[in-house]
Structures are given as C-alpha cells and as structure tokens.
Amino acid sequence: MKYPAWTRALLAVSLALNLGVIAALVLRPALVAPPQGTAAPAVHLPDYLALTPEQRARWDGLEAPFLHDLSANWGDIRRHREALVRHIFAATPDRAAIDAEQAAIAHLQAAQQQRVIAQLLAERALLHEEQRERLLQLLLGRYAGEATEEELLHRK
Structure with a gap:
C-alpha cells in the first residue's frame, strides 16, 4: 500500500521530533552547568x-x-x-x-x-x-x- 507524500513527510517530522526530545533528555545532564554562585561542597x-x-x-x-x-x-x-x-x-x-x-x-x-x-x-x-x-x-x-x-x- 502506498502512502501519500505528505503522510511520509509527517511521519519523518514526527520521528525526528521524537528523536530530538529523547536526545535532549539523555544529553541534558551533561550539558547543564551548575548554577553560578553555588558553593563548593564543604570539605573537612x-x-x-x-x-x-x-x-x-x-x-x-x-x-x-x-x-x-x-x-x-x-x-x-x-x-x-x-x-x-x-x-x-x-x-x-x-x-x-x-x-x-x-x-x-x-x-x-x-x-x-x-x-x-x-x-x-x-x-x-x-x-x-x-x-x-x-x-x-x-x-x-x-x-x-x-x-x-x-x-x-x-x-x-
């Protein structure tokens, strides 16, 4: 069965968006810098x-x-x-x-x-x-x- 071109394009955009969200969630901890002014942990x-x-x-x-x-x-x-x-x-x-x-x-x-x-x-x-x-x-x-x-x- 053949799908119209717009359906394939919509599927590709949806897939790209989902992959982008997953990548953002996976990479976020590595990219987020600690807030400015946060004190370093106390050391005895x-x-x-x-x-x-x-x-x-x-x-x-x-x-x-x-x-x-x-x-x-x-x-x-x-x-x-x-x-x-x-x-x-x-x-x-x-x-x-x-x-x-x-x-x-x-x-x-x-x-x-x-x-x-x-x-x-x-x-x-x-x-x-x-x-x-x-x-x-x-x-x-x-x-x-x-x-x-x-x-x-x-x-x-």
Missing part, C-alpha cells in the same frame, strides 16, 4: 588531608585563632561595605566619605590577605609533600570558580 580539611593525630593537634591550635580573627575581620569589612553603599546611594553622595570607606575596606582586605598567607604558610609547614599537594589542588580549584557577590548580582 583534617580528614581530607589525612592528618596524623600529631598534625591534627597542631592544626587545631592554628585554626581556632585564625578563624576567630577572620570572622572579626569579615564583620568589619561588612560594616564598611554597608556604609559605603549607603554613602553612594545617599541623597547627596559625599565623595570624601565614599573614599574613606573604600580605603578602610582596602586596608582590612590587605590585613585579611596577610592573615591568610600566614595561616597557609603555617599549615604548609606542618604538612608533608603529598598533603601539601592535595591542599594546593583544592585551593586552586576553589579559587578558579570564585566570583564575588557583586559579580553574581550583575551576571545575566
């Missing part, structure tokens, strides 16, 4: 680095004061950022106040970077070569995907 560094009991004790001694200082510094930066934004969006922006807040933030960020460097050097000193390499790769992977909140806010 002492476990990830397989620290010995002696290394863990030294690590804990380094980590507590570092995390306390870092938290306090972030609080100070947050307060200055809020003040900066308020000055920028004031009815009459005061350029001197804006510049002062920006300078305070830069000073706090520089101090924070020095804390982080000192901490990483101290951690490096207590790790053996394989552990240092694992920490290096973890940090490089995290830094490669970082974006500031402002960058995420303005991306579309």
Whole structure:
C-alpha cells in the first residue's frame, strides 16, 4: 500500500521530533552547568588531608585563632561595605566619605590577605609533600570558580 507524500513527510517530522526530545533528555545532564554562585561542597580539611593525630593537634591550635580573627575581620569589612553603599546611594553622595570607606575596606582586605598567607604558610609547614599537594589542588580549584557577590548580582 502506498502512502501519500505528505503522510511520509509527517511521519519523518514526527520521528525526528521524537528523536530530538529523547536526545535532549539523555544529553541534558551533561550539558547543564551548575548554577553560578553555588558553593563548593564543604570539605573537612583534617580528614581530607589525612592528618596524623600529631598534625591534627597542631592544626587545631592554628585554626581556632585564625578563624576567630577572620570572622572579626569579615564583620568589619561588612560594616564598611554597608556604609559605603549607603554613602553612594545617599541623597547627596559625599565623595570624601565614599573614599574613606573604600580605603578602610582596602586596608582590612590587605590585613585579611596577610592573615591568610600566614595561616597557609603555617599549615604548609606542618604538612608533608603529598598533603601539601592535595591542599594546593583544592585551593586552586576553589579559587578558579570564585566570583564575588557583586559579580553574581550583575551576571545575566
């Protein structure tokens, strides 16, 4: 039995559409990128680095004061950022106040970077070569995907 040309064309289009939907469903997980700004999964560094009991004790001694200082510094930066934004969006922006807040933030960020460097050097000193390499790769992977909140806010 012969089918008219339009019936064969309709069958071909239907088949192509079905194959396209199936291909899209199969390939979708591979093509979908993770949403911007999603945090990397938390890693418990002492476990990830397989620290010995002696290394863990030294690590804990380094980590507590570092995390306390870092938290306090972030609080100070947050307060200055809020003040900066308020000055920028004031009815009459005061350029001197804006510049002062920006300078305070830069000073706090520089101090924070020095804390982080000192901490990483101290951690490096207590790790053996394989552990240092694992920490290096973890940090490089995290830094490669970082974006500031402002960058995420303005991306579309």
